[in-house]
Amino acid sequence: MNQRRLLPAVALVALALAGCSSSGGDSNPKSSGPPAGSAPAGTSSSSSGDGGAPSGNLTVWVDAARLPAAKAYQKVHPNVHLNIVTFDGDGNGASTLQTKIQLWNRTGNGWPDVIFSEQVQDPVWMARKPFNFAAPIKGLVPDNLLSKWPAPSTAQCTVDGVQVCVQDNLAQVVLWVNKKLMDQFHYTVPKTWQEWAALGQKAASEHPGYIVGTMGESFSHWIYLWGDQCPVQQADGNKVTINSGDSHCTRMASLVDPLIKNQSVPPLSVFTPDFAKKYGGKDDKILVMPGPAWYGLGVFHDTLHMPNGQITAAPPLQWESETPVTTGQVGGGPWIVSRHSKNMKAAGDFVTWETTVFKAKGGYPAYGPLADTWLVDLAKNPFFAADPGPALKAAASQIWQGWSLVTYPDQPVWSNTVVTKLVAGQSLSSLLKPFGDALAQAAQAQGYQVSRN
Amino acid sequence: MNAFSLSGTRSRATRVRGPRRVRGAMFVVPYLPLLLLFGLIPMGYALKLAFTDDKGNWVGFHNFTKTFNDYRFMPAFKHILVYTTVWLAGLMIFVVGLTLVLHSRASRVSSTYRFLFYMPGALAGASSVLLWLFMLDPAVSPGEFLLRHLLGADLFVKSIAPAHLPYIFAMIAFWTGAGGWIVVMYGALNTIPTELEEAARIDGAGPITIALRLKLPLIRKWIAYMLILSFATGTQLFVEPQLVNEASLGMVPDTWSSNQLAYQVAFRFGDFNAAAAISVDLLVIGLAGAILVVTRSGLFRRDE
Numbered sequence A: 001m002n003q004r005r006l007l008p009a010v011a012l013v014a015l016a017l018a019g020c021s022s023s024g025g026d027s028n029p030k031s032s033g034p035p036a037g038s039a040p041a042g043t044s045s046s047s048s049g050d051g052g053a054p055s056g057n058l059t060v061w062v063d064a065a066r067l068p069a070a071k072a073y074q075k076v077h078p079n080v081h082l083n084i085v086t087f088d089g090d091g092n093g094a095s096t097l098q099t100k101i102q103l104w105n106r107t108g109n110g111w112p113d114v115i116f117s118e119q120v121q122d123p124v125w126m127a128r129k130p131f132n133f134a135a136p137i138k139g140l141v142p143d144n145l146l147s148k149w150p151a152p153s154t155a156q157c158t159v160d161g162v163q164v165c166v167q168d169n170l171a172q173v174v175l176w177v178n179k180k181l182m183d184q185f186h187y188t189v190p191k192t193w194q195e196w197a198a199l200g201q202k203a204a205s206e207h208p209g210y211i212v213g214t215m216g217e218s219f220s221h222w223i224y225l226w227g228d229q230c231p232v233q234q235a236d237g238n239k240v241t242i243n244s245g246d247s248h249c250t251r252m253a254s255l256v257d258p259l260i261k262n263q264s265v266p267p268l269s270v271f272t273p274d275f276a277k278k279y280g281g282k283d284d285k286i287l288v289m290p291g292p293a294w295y296g297l298g299v300f301h302d303t304l305h306m307p308n309g310q311i312t313a314a315p316p317l318q319w320e321s322e323t324p325v326t327t328g329q330v331g332g333g334p335w336i337v338s339r340h341s342k343n344m345k346a347a348g349d350f351v352t353w354e355t356t357v358f359k360a361k362g363g364y365p366a367y368g369p370l371a372d373t374w375l376v377d378l379a380k381n382p383f384f385a386a387d388p389g390p391a392l393k394a395a396a397s398q399i400w401q402g403w404s405l406v407t408y409p410d411q412p413v414w415s416n417t418v419v420t421k422l423v424a425g426q427s428l429s430s431l432l433k434p435f436g437d438a439l440a441q442a443a444q445a446q447g448y449q450v451s452r453n
Numbered sequence B: 001m002n003a004f005s006l007s008g009t010r011s012r013a014t015r016v017r018g019p020r021r022v023r024g025a026m027f028v029v030p031y032l033p034l035l036l037l038f039g040l041i042p043m044g045y046a047l048k049l050a051f052t053d054d055k056g057n058w059v060g061f062h063n064f065t066k067t068f069n070d071y072r073f074m075p076a077f078k079h080i081l082v083y084t085t086v087w088l089a090g091l092m093i094f095v096v097g098l099t100l101v102l103h104s105r106a107s108r109v110s111s112t113y114r115f116l117f118y119m120p121g122a123l124a125g126a127s128s129v130l131l132w133l134f135m136l137d138p139a140v141s142p143g144e145f146l147l148r149h150l151l152g153a154d155l156f157v158k159s160i161a162p163a164h165l166p167y168i169f170a171m172i173a174f175w176t177g178a179g180g181w182i183v184v185m186y187g188a189l190n191t192i193p194t195e196l197e198e199a200a201r202i203d204g205a206g207p208i209t210i211a212l213r214l215k216l217p218l219i220r221k222w223i224a225y226m227l228i229l230s231f232a233t234g235t236q237l238f239v240e241p242q243l244v245n246e247a248s249l250g251m252v253p254d255t256w257s258s259n260q261l262a263y264q265v266a267f268r269f270g271d272f273n274a275a276a277a278i279s280v281d282l283l284v285i286g287l288a289g290a291i292l293v294v295t296r297s298g299l300f301r302r303d304e
Helices: A064-076 A096-107 A122-126 A151-156 A179-184 A193-206 A220-224 A247-261 A273-279 A344-356 A368-380 A389-396 A411-423 A428-445 B002-016 B018-050 B062-068 B073-104 B107-122 B125-135 B144-151 B162-190 B194-202 B207-218 B220-235 B239-247 B258-267 B272-297
Strands: A056-062 A080-086 A114-116 A173-178 A234-236 A239-241 A288-292 A311-314 A334-337 A449-451
Touching: A056 A064, A056 A344, A064 A080, A064 A344, A080 A344, A096 A122, A096 B258, A114 A344, A122 A334, A173 A179, A173 A389, A193 A247, A193 A288, A220 A288, A220 A411, A247 A428, A311 A389, A334 A344, A344 A368, A368 A389, A411 A428, A428 A449, B018 B272, B062 B272, B073 B107, B073 B162, B073 B207, B073 B220, B073 B258, B107 B162, B125 B162, B125 B239, B162 B220, B162 B239, B194 B207, B207 B220, B220 B272, B239 B258, B258 B272
Parallel strands: A056 A080, A056 A114, A239 A449
Antiparallel strands: A114 A334, A173 A288, A173 A311, A234 A239
């Protein structure tokens, strides 16, 4: 009787998990061969450098969204015997990977060769004790290609001075705009957070029910607080600074609170059926929404099923006239190679191919040259009212670097100390302190030295 | 764990009756390897882990104090306390009440009801949670008006507000478990000789008096049995909060129950020793609960 309670909990809301840059199948033909653009050499059968095609067995763990990408590799590399395992690599702080790696470490075998994770901070703990899983990426991905990832992306993959992953896609936050509705209501697209808040007030009084954003995601703080340089996650080795009382946090909270109250920024996740029903579909009610690059197709198209010709992107919002403009980041999953792999050559070739050759539909490729060809395709996509490319490209270099990646997941902390309380009617301003306290507890439990000021 | 405590006491009872000891052992032997492999050895291993560190050195109660001081420990046990109390109270009152009512009805009607009561129990574990996730979502739930008026929830996230959770989990557990227990209790009531009931009726006892003064004392042991099993299942709650954690996109903490905390400590933080300490806490609580009920109800006393 007790055993049934211990059944491993199965993942259920696949719809939400597909969130981070879903590449679920439709319209855009996927390139199964090398793309036309400035693709690097060393693709299909010849691996770059040390001669001979990769072969042998290769076990890769990917999320559902990356499954087509892994299958595409198999197609062009018949010599590699690919064993693909999908798992719920979701971005809400799931611990699947930790549990699995712990078990493999304990039994001394079973490690996959390559893992894709939707959680951008995963390489941090994977590279450290007690996990010790991630292999240095240098030498696995050719140097001349490795240098073409944007510097901030490389920095995020560098743990204790060693690069241990390559990012699959960038997840820079931009302002998504519903051009059709904005034109219809004669609103102008906001450029600053202040204009954005004014738009929220205006919409609430003139067109109640329409929204300018949401605060109900497990990652909403990455959109609103990260973008405004709120210092709640500044790690330096084993020390982390959590200062949720900083003016960069409080000013954003006081800006958003009236909008949460007038319901133009509801505390509801875009991945819930409730949200889709209220704000999605044919008669969608989203005027603008700050969100990451993969929202474009992943959320507005795949999840909310909005019609073609409505959505486009505008540059990230600026705080008054402050420069430089900074923005947040939501996701941007990394590829990690196992240090236990018996087939490093094929593992390196696989990761290289996935990140520099294969063009996924949803996410903005992290690898520079691939991003350029991806943007060309994006411009032709009939889903968008106008080309979102320029805004995305500009935002790619504006992600604020003061938000460190840490070994503890901050999303559940945000969800259960802030979002649940916002739902219950409390203000974000009043929740910043509990949020900081809970983050500090989570950090201490992971062995960080916490400083708060 | 309960199986262990039951068989332990039972074998002592056998010993008292001397000569039948060997024959009694024959019945127990086939179960012994299973008990050892899946009951006693893991339990011993957990005990060893709980009192040692990751290198196998003896550390006394260090793992216990460490987990006790963990910021998630008290909330998790508080949740479990509220949940188990609500659930057991509900189970006791409704299962016994419904069974007594059912048993005093004409048998044709009652067999239909018995089946109806049992129905939700056919949907066990994870699948029942999935069903309940829909039931709790006002957008799709057939009980939408109840959610709106009782819980004040017009959104799923409001249905599963932290304060509601112990009651919601208790409700889920009740609906999936109560039917089976009603059938068991009904079976227990059927063992009461009809002469007793008739005698009571001749003495002028009405249906309520018969139910409360005659039937209830006679099925006391079955109620105790239900309490012991349910108490342990209750304190070891895992699947329900874990699934709600995933369905709510993390709004419900993944360390809501103590069992989940043990799981997280073991597999996210890699501290198997601390996790073992929490498991031992749960074991002690389960055993203490069982002992309390056994001694208070005279479950294994045979001389009545």
